[in-house]
Amino acid sequence: MPPSTSVQDFQDIVTSSxxxxxxxxxxxxxxxxxxxxxxxxxxxRNHDATALATPDAFEDDPALVWLFYxxxxxxxxxxxxxxxxxALAELAKKKENFLCLSQNVDGLSPRAGHPEDxxxxxxxxxxxxxxxxxxxxxxxxxxxxxxxxxxxxxxxxNSSAAGSGGSHKLPLLDPKNPVPKIDVKKDLPHxxxxxxxxxxxxxxxxxxxxxLMLVIGTGAQVxxxxxxxxxxxxxxxxxxxxxxDPESAEGLDDRDFFFQxxxxxxxxxxxxxxxx
Ligand code: OAD
Numbered sequence: 001m002p003p004s005t006s007v008q009d010f011q012d013i014v015t016s017s018x019x020x021x022x023x024x025x026x027x028x029x030x031x032x033x034x035x036x037x038x039x040x041x042x043x044x045r046n047h048d049a050t051a052l053a054t055p056d057a058f059e060d061d062p063a064l065v066w067l068f069y070x071x072x073x074x075x076x077x078x079x080x081x082x083x084x085x086x087a088l089a090e091l092a093k094k095k096e097n098f099l100c101l102s103q104n105v106d107g108l109s110p111r112a113g114h115p116e117d118x119x120x121x122x123x124x125x126x127x128x129x130x131x132x133x134x135x136x137x138x139x140x141x142x143x144x145x146x147x148x149x150x151x152x153x154x155x156x157x158n159s160s161a162a163g164s165g166g167s168h169k170l171p172l173l174d175p176k177n178p179v180p181k182i183d184v185k186k187d188l189p190h191x192x193x194x195x196x197x198x199x200x201x202x203x204x205x206x207x208x209x210x211x212l213m214l215v216i217g218t219g220a221q222v223x224x225x226x227x228x229x230x231x232x233x234x235x236x237x238x239x240x241x242x243x244x245d246p247e248s249a250e251g252l253d254d255r256d257f258f259f260q261x262x263x264x265x266x267x268x269x270x271x272x273x274x275x276x
Contacts, residue, residue, distance in 0.1 A: 001254030003241075007266075010240060010257050011273035017211035019097040021204075021232055022088065023225055027217020027243060029106050031264030032079040034072075038219055039245075044068055058132060063150075070151035073126045076106040077145050082264035084216070085112035087271045092118040094275055099204050103218060103225050120201055122225050198224060210237040217243060217263045242266060 004010070014020070026036035036042060037049045044052065047068070051057060058065040089112040092098045100119050102109055105126045109119055124130070129147075131137040146152040205228065213232035220226045233239050240257035241248050249258040259266050 003249060003252035003254065003256040003258040005258055005260075007259075007269060010259075010270055013212060013238060013240075013257075014091070014271055015274040018095070019208055019210050020091070020095055020099075020212045020214065021210050021228065021237070022098070022100040022214035022216060023218060023220065023228055024088070024100060024102040024104060024109070024216045025218020025220070025225075026104060028084050028088075028102075028263045029079075029082070029104055029108050030217065031082045031084065031262055032106075032108060034075060034079060034106055034108075036217075038221075044071065055132070066151060069126065070146060072106070073147075074145050076108070076126055077143065079106075079108070081108040081112035084263040084265075084267040085109050085114070087267040087275075088112070088216070089114035090275050091271050097208075099201070101201060101225060101228060103222065120197055122197075201228070205231065205235075210235055213237040213239045215239060215241045215243070215248075216267070219245075219248065240270075242270075 026034065030036055035049070037053075042049050047064070049068075052065055052068045085108050088100060089109065092100060092115050093113075098118050100109070100114065101122055102119060103123050105121065105123050107125055107127055110116070110125075125140075127141050127143055129139045129142050210232045213229060215229055218225070220229050229239060238255050238257065239252060240259070241252060242259045242261065242263050243249075244260055244262060246260060249260075252258055259270065
């Protein structure tokens with residue numbers, strides 16, 4: 001059986017749901033004028049945006065990737081949050097047990113007043129500047145635009161640019177010993193900050209059954225974000241997908257909802273009863 005498309009039934013479900021998890025992606029900001037990653041608009045200067053937003057691309061051509069990010073910072077600062085960001089922010093304020101996982105780095109949910117403790121920026125922020133060499137340097141909320149003259153949006157500058165470890169004398173580091181079995185998740189060091197963030201999300205998910213999982217403007221293809229949808233569904237959550245692409249309804253059943261619409265247009269309507 002296909003998912004429900006009834007706005008009225010969904011309004012009742014949101015109103016009565018106590019624990020709500022939301023996963024947002026680039027589609028939420030589309031109506032503000034920001035391009036998505038995949039599909040139309042997913043190209044920047046003929047480069048695939050998903051391939052540029054990677055550490056490998058940065059290592060290959062730092063100037064090109066800096067320009068890509070400078071362009072995205074500039075664009076994000078010139079647009080405004082839309083009605084979808086505001087509706088989500090209001091729902092977050094209204095519901096005590098609400099958590100929004102956003103893959104967006106554009107700063108629009110924070111600017112719409114989404115409470116900080118109910119928003120996890122899974123992919124960071126365009127306005128937090130972090131050292132690539134992991135020396136630990138991070139500068140939060142830097143809205144300077146341009147960051148330097150070469151990244152001036154109107155500039156015609158093109159591309160082409162510009163280890164660590166302890167000394168433990170552990171036997172397993174002796175090349176004469178066989179390579180030990182290492183559990184990548186448990187045994188290797190991970191960024192304490194990201195890990196802490198995801199542990200907090202996991203703790204929130206485990207705290208109790210999730211009544212409703214909102215999947216807004218995302219292809220839900222990128223992990224770890226994507227994993228939360230299946231997990232919530234397995235834990236009994238109804239899933240509501242808000243996305244103009246019919247393929248995004250795949251895997252939904254008759255307990256779920258699908259709204260094939262622009263998030264900015266339909267979210268205020270979907271949450272109107274819960275926010276009344
Ligand atoms: P995608 O570009 O993969 O997907 C955007 C989704 O939004 C698509 O499913 C569209 O159908 C949908 N969409 C488009 N316009 C919409 C609208 N007006 N209202 C609602 N939905 C709309 O973007 P993400 O899923 O966010 O990671 O991509 C996830 C991650 O992939 C990004 O955060 C980025 C990229 O690699 C990093 O940069 C680390």
